[in-house]
Amino acid sequence: MESLLFDGANSAVLLRETKTRAEFRVALPQTGRYADLKVDERVVFSFAPDRAVCFATGGHG
16 A cells, blocks of 8 residues: 545545556545555455446557
8 A cells, every 4th residue: 555545535545556556546435444554554455347447548549
């Protein structure tokens, strides 16, 4: 985990995926369940397929 952003209902973590090094912003639930997370702690996340959005990169015609 790169950073913690605690902002009430908008709290999130910034993650860097291990294999690709891609950065993700992941919203935290409002329950406070993850209030004890620390920077550099390992976090597992996944996507709900029905909520994922993909965009094509430019330059491929």
